[in-house]
Amino acid sequence: xxxxxxxxxxxxxxxxxxxxxxxxxxxxxxxxxxxxxxxxxxxxxxxxxxxxxxxxxxxxxxxxxxxxxxxxxxxxxxxxxxxxxxxxxxxxxxxxxxxxxxxxxxxxxxxxxxxxxx
Numbered sequence: 001x002x003x004x005x006x007x008x009x010x011x012x013x014x015x016x017x018x019x020x021x022x023x024x025x026x027x028x029x030x031x032x033x034x035x036x037x038x039x040x041x042x043x044x045x046x047x048x049x050x051x052x053x054x055x056x057x058x059x060x061x062x063x064x065x066x067x068x069x070x071x072x073x074x075x076x077x078x079x080x081x082x083x084x085x086x087x088x089x090x091x092x093x094x095x096x097x098x099x100x101x102x103x104x105x106x107x108x109x110x111x112x113x114x115x116x117x118x
Contacts (some may be wrong), residue, residue: 003028014054032067046077055085079116
């Protein structure tokens, strides 16, 4: 996804009210960053049923902007769950951790992406 200079992205969380989500949607361009939980970012093995319910409710709101899910995307399972409910996933902490320990960036990045997708 190419991001134009005029696009900006706002975040929502499970505690964001529907009214505020709709306001953020009206002000956003590009996509909405849906934080998967109100806790800190980091690796999770899978999303809880409460988180999946939150993702489903966002999907049913018929927002003008697509939403991407971030926070806790660290493995194939969480990546696939995020993509099932949204337009995509945002991977942060686990990617940075991999970069810090990389001895061959090109190979390690390709392997990391492949580990999420396959």
